[in-house]
Amino acid sequence: MISVIQHLAREFRVAARHKTEWLMPLLFFAMVTVLFALGSKPGDPRLAEMAPSVLWVGALLAALLTLDRLFRGDLDDGWLEQVFVAPGAPTTYALAKMLSHWLLTGLPLVLLAMPLGLLLGMKAGQGMNALLIGLLLGTPILSLLGGFAAALTVGLPRAGLLLPILVLPILSPVVIFGSGAVRAANAGLDSSGPIYFLAALLTLGLTLLPWVASVALRNAFD
Amino acid sequence: MISVIQHLAREFRVAARHKTEWLMPLLFFAMVTVLFALGSKPGDPRLAEMAPSVLWVGALLAALLTLDRLFRGDLDDGWLEQVFVAPGAPTTYALAKMLSHWLLTGLPLVLLAMPLGLLLGMKAGQGMNALLIGLLLGTPILSLLGGFAAALTVGLPRAGLLLPILVLPILSPVVIFGSGAVRAANAGLDSSGPIYFLAALLTLGLTLLPWVASVALRNAFD
Amino acid sequence: MWTWFHRLASPPSFYQFSEIVSPWVLLSALGLLGYGLFAGLWMAPPDYQQGDAFRIIYVHVPAAALSLSLYTGMAVAGIIALIWRMKLAESAIAALAPVGASFTALALLTGMLWGKPMWGAWWKWDARLTSELVLLFLYLGIIGLNSAFVDRRAAARACALLAIVGAVNVPIVKYSVDWWNSLHQASTILKFGKPTITPEMGIPLYISLAGSYLLAGYAVLRRMQNELLLRERRANWVSKLLSEQKQP
Amino acid sequence: MYLLSAIAVDVARGDRALLEGISFSVAAGDLLHIKGRNGAGKSSLIEVLVGLRRPQRGRVEGLQSQQMHWVGHRNALQPDLTLAENLRSWCSLQKLKTANVSDALEHLGLRALRHRPARTLSMGQKRRAALARLLISPRPLWILDEPLSGLDTQGTLLLGKLMNAHLADQGGIVVTSHQPLPGRIARVSVLDLA
Amino acid sequence: MYLLSAIAVDVARGDRALLEGISFSVAAGDLLHIKGRNGAGKSSLIEVLVGLRRPQRGRVEGLQSQQMHWVGHRNALQPDLTLAENLRSWCSLQKLKTANVSDALEHLGLRALRHRPARTLSMGQKRRAALARLLISPRPLWILDEPLSGLDTQGTLLLGKLMNAHLADQGGIVVTSHQPLPGRIARVSVLDLA
Numbered sequence A, B: 001m002i003s004v005i006q007h008l009a010r011e012f013r014v015a016a017r018h019k020t021e022w023l024m025p026l027l028f029f030a031m032v033t034v035l036f037a038l039g040s041k042p043g044d045p046r047l048a049e050m051a052p053s054v055l056w057v058g059a060l061l062a063a064l065l066t067l068d069r070l071f072r073g074d075l076d077d078g079w080l081e082q083v084f085v086a087p088g089a090p091t092t093y094a095l096a097k098m099l100s101h102w103l104l105t106g107l108p109l110v111l112l113a114m115p116l117g118l119l120l121g122m123k124a125g126q127g128m129n130a131l132l133i134g135l136l137l138g139t140p141i142l143s144l145l146g147g148f149a150a151a152l153t154v155g156l157p158r159a160g161l162l163l164p165i166l167v168l169p170i171l172s173p174v175v176i177f178g179s180g181a182v183r184a185a186n187a188g189l190d191s192s193g194p195i196y197f198l199a200a201l202l203t204l205g206l207t208l209l210p211w212v213a214s215v216a217l218r219n220a221f222d
Numbered sequence C: 001m002w003t004w005f006h007r008l009a010s011p012p013s014f015y016q017f018s019e020i021v022s023p024w025v026l027l028s029a030l031g032l033l034g035y036g037l038f039a040g041l042w043m044a045p046p047d048y049q050q051g052d053a054f055r056i057i058y059v060h061v062p063a064a065a066l067s068l069s070l071y072t073g074m075a076v077a078g079i080i081a082l083i084w085r086m087k088l089a090e091s092a093i094a095a096l097a098p099v100g101a102s103f104t105a106l107a108l109l110t111g112m113l114w115g116k117p118m119w120g121a122w123w124k125w126d127a128r129l130t131s132e133l134v135l136l137f138l139y140l141g142i143i144g145l146n147s148a149f150v151d152r153r154a155a156a157r158a159c160a161l162l163a164i165v166g167a168v169n170v171p172i173v174k175y176s177v178d179w180w181n182s183l184h185q186a187s188t189i190l191k192f193g194k195p196t197i198t199p200e201m202g203i204p205l206y207i208s209l210a211g212s213y214l215l216a217g218y219a220v221l222r223r224m225q226n227e228l229l230l231r232e233r234r235a236n237w238v239s240k241l242l243s244e245q246k247q248p
Numbered sequence D, E: 001m002y003l004l005s006a007i008a009v010d011v012a013r014g015d016r017a018l019l020e021g022i023s024f025s026v027a028a029g030d031l032l033h034i035k036g037r038n039g040a041g042k043s044s045l046i047e048v049l050v051g052l053r054r055p056q057r058g059r060v061e062g063l064q065s066q067q068m069h070w071v072g073h074r075n076a077l078q079p080d081l082t083l084a085e086n087l088r089s090w091c092s093l094q095k096l097k098t099a100n101v102s103d104a105l106e107h108l109g110l111r112a113l114r115h116r117p118a119r120t121l122s123m124g125q126k127r128r129a130a131l132a133r134l135l136i137s138p139r140p141l142w143i144l145d146e147p148l149s150g151l152d153t154q155g156t157l158l159l160g161k162l163m164n165a166h167l168a169d170q171g172g173i174v175v176t177s178h179q180p181l182p183g184r185i186a187r188v189s190v191l192d193l194a
Ligand code: HEM
Pocket: C057, C060, C061, C064, C065, C066, C068, C107, C108, C109, C110, C111, C112, C114, C115, C116, C118, C119, C128, C129, C130, C132, C133, C173, C174, C184, C185, C186, C187, C188, C189, C190, C191
């Protein structure tokens, strides 16, 4: 636990080198939304109905943007080797990496989703709640899965097609259920089903993925 | 001219080494659109009307995913230095880089756009043509602009997120006109106006941006 | 003339110059703004359609106009910085970005405030509104880029390039109202030829317009001074300056 | 009593066999100098010794990697973190106290640079930073892969002193180096992979 | 007749002044050995000589970078391309014929490795690959930054031979090295930045 925090501290120090770092995913998310709006006819009512999917896709994108490089730097400068000869378990390192990604990218995105939703004409209410809860559960799943994918690419450079074929199918149900929950809520139906599914997925990922990722990372060395 | 081709040859050899690099954007593009298809009930007319903006934004963002790495590798292993001490003009190098990005990412996306458009319920016809022509002109603009932004941020720690913030605002006119053309065509109006605008923008970019990018790259050295 | 210009262009003399000028700029800015806003908000007659809501114009239009002019200025400074590698122009870019960003934000804000009564909505995905929002992102992008570099010169040159390339957006914001049938009203005031606005509404507007330009100028001058001090902190004119300020 | 011993170790990279039947042991106060042409397999062997890579056959006995200091070809410096931050985060990774960090930097003449991001250091300065880790906490076994590469003469002599001091208080060293080792070292044994 | 001469050159990194008033010239058959402690500014100076970095003050006259071979700290090898591919693409960048590539690799003992991706090479093998460029086409001036780092003894002697041969047919060399240069070189002048 403590070592997780220590790993995190390092990540944050690196991030802090970039004063505007934390702002960038937000700006990107905002830009995606604006682009969607730009693409459609000015003052189009359908925008509000598409909003949940728009926001989900935007969040997914913003998360993906930084993920693939998660471990690359540590491999290149030799830090990864140090992690594996150090006393602590590499799993905590992988977990810290994923966690830092969520804290620096996922969480801010969730917070921004509400104002953007309003901007797209969503009404505050059931639908909005479903959206936020869904994102709150979905973004960490992205960080975990994406982190695992990044570990794979670092570990087995010849992973080839394996990677996207492995990750995307697992990723898309998250997004589908996420925006599904919103539509259900908007339609006045009970949206707890998909939400529970996301929660289950998250707990599963949290218990397994950091460990799997650390195993994948080990591969970089033999 | 010849040297552009020689640069290109190198890029393709590297790309051939790991296939995922250029497959990722395609799969991402497909996922985004499929998500939208799943996002609304089957045979929903709204979907077809939102299709242009979905495809436009999807394609552009997918193309963005791979941009931040355009020059990074060459900087790290010292190839960029070699380019600047070599006889040829760095502009041709920058141009080749942008071109390779378009050929490996932009073009495949355009080709994928048609089936995806049909999937979203667009009819083959004026609208579809306008979409494809628009993308055919728009994606190279993205590769040029994105390449320029990548050159600006090449020395920087985390270009990954900074880059889209730099590109998307400048890109927004492309989206406006691109999807505008499709809507015009769908409405049976003449869509040549926005198309010409895109063409003009592309020629402008082609003449200026590779050079500007090379200046930006030079900036990484003093 | 040129020699004078060149002397002014050197950081220390520019620093002294703006040290002398900027107080007066500020003073006249406040004066004009004070009168313009007072005249606009109290003396000018209410609009026959909009009633008193229209009075936001006295903040909105200047802010919006500045959001465009400042960006243009930044692009011009960028060109100078790249061609002549002029320290002054480089620091101007860094100074202009945040000022421009805040005026853009102000234009958006006042616009939204105005939009509620006029169009019955805070926000519409309208060409001009959206493009102005995009302009804000452009500014933020430049600020982000600038802060991402350690070396100030490299930062300035990068921002210069970005500003120049980004300038394509400015005409789109400016003429969006004419190119697309926008909710937003077309240019009536800020255009060449005969403006179509009654004098007693127009005069105060022009005055507050001039005032806010001066205000922006003041902010830019001061920021440029800071930037110069930061970049030249190792130069001896700075250390001399500081030691002088220590004496009394 | 041995600090480390390799028993009939085979090393391979991918499917290419590199080394076969490597056996040696390092006692307290010993220095083992591993020599061999480029590509002989020195670094690969060292990665086996520190437990980063499994030997194809045979086994390695002795101290755990927690009781070794290992400096490889790469310096493990995060380019955006300052020198001090880099060493401190390494300490927390190794569960060491960060008290000695500034002394270690001082000792290697990096004091003035401690607040510089690692990316702005020269090649040799980076190498020195990597070696500074040896001084942060005393550990019985040092494993150094080409420690002299990039070091200037002063740095080379300094490292010689440090190694001698370490051997003097019953430490052990395994080092690869193409150049002759600096300083007069009492108990050297050479393993030539050529 | 000088191949290269620096006239009162000042070098700075960021806003930190490094070197001031550096002047020297290299004639055909001369070798200039640049010495100096870690961080003295050798690599920065060399980047000025090859035209990668502008000098703060002063100027550099003589051959264009098209007539130099420059080997810096970094080897300019794309990790995923094979050795041969790397050198060939460098040739096309430098507008050179690729005919000599295999000979050059042969000469540095890399023949067997030419179809290996660069990432799978040992440190010294990568360095040799970088040096192989010197042999692909004859150019009057060589500029080498720590060419010996990572080379084994055989490689060091080999480089010594190559440098002597180059000087013998009226070439010039500017080299930084912390270790003494191999081989007996006739006309050496030393520039010490310490
Ligand atoms: C967020 C919403 C808005 C934005 C982003 C916005 C932006 C702008 C911009 C960029 C200009 C151009 C300034 C120039 O030409 O230099 C402008 C001018 C103007 N705006 Fe807005 N505006 C908004 C809302 C409104 C509203 C609701 C009204 C009132 C109905 C309004 C009235 C005007 C007027 C009268 C001008 C001066 C036009 C001229 O005569 O040149 N604006 N605004």
